[in-house]
Amino acid sequence: MAHEHGNSLKLAVPRKVGAQAAPKQKHGQLRLSILGATGSIGQSTLDIITHNPERFAVAAVTANRNAHGLADAAIRVGAERAVLADAEGYGLLKDLLAGTGIGVAAGPEAVEEAATCDAGMVVAAIVGAAGLAPTLAAVKKGRAIALANKECLVCAGSLFMEMADRHGATILPVDSEHNAIFQVLEARNAEQVEKVILTASGGPFRDKTLEEMRSVSPEEALKHPNWDMGQRISIDSATMMNKGFEVIEAHHLYGLPAERLEVLVHPQSAVHGLVQYRDGSLLAQMGTPDMRTPIAHCLAWPERIPVATQRLDLAALGSLTFEKPDGLRFPALPLAYRALETGMAATAALNAADEVAVDAFLRRRIGFLDITAIVERTIETLERAGDLSGCGSIFDVMNVDGAARRLAEGFSRS
Numbered sequence: 001m002a003h004e005h006g007n008s009l010k011l012a013v014p015r016k017v018g019a020q021a022a023p024k025q026k027h028g029q030l031r032l033s034i035l036g037a038t039g040s041i042g043q044s045t046l047d048i049i050t051h052n053p054e055r056f057a058v059a060a061v062t063a064n065r066n067a068h069g070l071a072d073a074a075i076r077v078g079a080e081r082a083v084l085a086d087a088e089g090y091g092l093l094k095d096l097l098a099g100t101g102i103g104v105a106a107g108p109e110a111v112e113e114a115a116t117c118d119a120g121m122v123v124a125a126i127v128g129a130a131g132l133a134p135t136l137a138a139v140k141k142g143r144a145i146a147l148a149n150k151e152c153l154v155c156a157g158s159l160f161m162e163m164a165d166r167h168g169a170t171i172l173p174v175d176s177e178h179n180a181i182f183q184v185l186e187a188r189n190a191e192q193v194e195k196v197i198l199t200a201s202g203g204p205f206r207d208k209t210l211e212e213m214r215s216v217s218p219e220e221a222l223k224h225p226n227w228d229m230g231q232r233i234s235i236d237s238a239t240m241m242n243k244g245f246e247v248i249e250a251h252h253l254y255g256l257p258a259e260r261l262e263v264l265v266h267p268q269s270a271v272h273g274l275v276q277y278r279d280g281s282l283l284a285q286m287g288t289p290d291m292r293t294p295i296a297h298c299l300a301w302p303e304r305i306p307v308a309t310q311r312l313d314l315a316a317l318g319s320l321t322f323e324k325p326d327g328l329r330f331p332a333l334p335l336a337y338r339a340l341e342t343g344m345a346a347t348a349a350l351n352a353a354d355e356v357a358v359d360a361f362l363r364r365r366i367g368f369l370d371i372t373a374i375v376e377r378t379i380e381t382l383e384r385a386g387d388l389s390g391c392g393s394i395f396d397v398m399n400v401d402g403a404a405r406r407l408a409e410g411f412s413r414s
């Protein structure tokens with residue numbers, strides 16, 4: 001939470017984010033548990049590990065249903081165990097890993113066991129609210145968490161950060177903007193910060209009119225101009241709901257109120273995040289759009305390791321441009337700010353309704369503009385019914401998540 005005293009602003013950063021000791025190592029190696037190893041973040045993480053075999057060992061890798069991808073991942077990094085959330089794939093995974101010595105398990109409890117096994121750091125890279133339970137389980141064990149799953153903070157940010165604090169879990173932000181801000185804030189006096197700025201690419205429809213956006217296809221929406229990411233976050237980038245989630249994420253990570261969290265559209269995605277200090281200095285972190293940089297920063301923190309990304313060539317880029325976001329064409333962004341003001345029940349509902357609506361769009365059951373319209377209608381309906389008034393426990397979060405999903409599913413059919 002933010003604490004304001006006159007003009008000075010206290011951030012949660014020094015206490016919570018990256019505030020604890022560096023993750024525990026065994027024999028000079030950091031043992032990792034990678035949740036969501038088959039996804040875009042998971043694969044970038046594996047790339048860093050295979051290039052630094054002396055530095056990292058892998059205790060566990062997990063996925064949802066993709067047994068082939070998970071078996072490949074486990075073999076590639078010599079994981080001790082591989083775990084599928086969906087128990088149906090257990091037999092196939094066991095066959096694929098027969099004779100390797102890699103342990104095999106399946107089911108949600110097995111994913112939680114992987115999250116709480118004897119690892120120094122958990123890479124939280126499951127997509128969606130499904131990542132909340134295993135990541136929280138790791139938090140309760142006081143693990144260092146390389147947090148990609150922003151939904152943990154959108155759904156349950158206050159509870160999540162309180163638990164991290166209580167159990168001494170170190171939260172290292174993987175999300176590129178938050179990682180940028182973490183890098184720029186590190187070792188600085190947070191009281192001297194005026195505001196932080198998250199950059200947004202503007203997505204594939206940055207220059208389209210509302211009328212043009214009405215008929216865009218899932219294929220067009222999935223074509224992010226700069227980043228290669230999973231489906232859900234790619235669609236969220238196209239609606240700019242992703243940036244709304246990131247404002248909520250930054251609020252919980254850095255304890256800043258909404259009015260000190262700004263979004264700036266920057267189509268080149270070269271500047272990832274900025275911190276404005278009270279003396280007028282504006283500090284930025286820059287790099288090519290490649291998630292291996294922020295992931296490596298978290299895995300090696302507080303050190304830095306070599307990563308073979310393409311380097312940012314400013315002369316080749318020529319110019320960097322910035323513009324204010326357009327809340328009329330991208331109403332998801334102001335909607336997320338409003339949900340943040342309403343509270344955790346509203347942000348949990350925002351995520352749940354969005355998960356349902358994005359899925360409906362990808363299945364061609366609704367149009368692109370319907371995504372945000374359905375999320376908004378879901379939140380308004382819950383608010384009118386008095387269902388967004390309080391959220392004091394994970395049980396409450398799951399209840400509002402369920403209610404929002406049911407409403408959004410209904411709205412996606414009508």
Ligand SMILES: NC(=O)C1=CN([C@@H]2O[C@H](COP(=O)(O)OP(=O)(O)OC[C@H]3O[C@@H](n4cnc5c(N)ncnc54)[C@H](OP(=O)(O)O)[C@@H]3O)[C@@H](O)[C@H]2O)C=CC1
Pocket residue numbers: 035036037038039040041042062063064065066067069085111124125126127128130148149150151174175176227228229230231232233291
């Ligand atoms: N991709 C990026 O560049 C960035 C991503 N993030 C965040 O990181 C997270 C992961 O994103 P991304 O890698 O793009 O997503 P992907 O869709 O590429 O990968 C998702 C991973 O989660 C697993 N998974 C999906 N559903 C479940 C479930 N119900 N239970 C357990 N595991 C599940 C998938 O397994 P399977 O393969 O079997 O389906 C896969 O391993 C998201 O929260 C996203 O917002 C943040 C910043 C950047």
Ligand SMILES: CC(=O)[C@@H](O)[C@H](O)COP(=O)(O)O
Pocket residue numbers: 175176177199200201202203227233236237238240242243291
């Ligand atoms: C890579 C990353 O961190 C994504 O969250 C990215 O920011 C998405 O791009 P947008 O800026 O278009 O949302």
Ligand SMILES: [Mn+2]
Pocket residue numbers: 175176177246
């Ligand atoms: Mn991001």
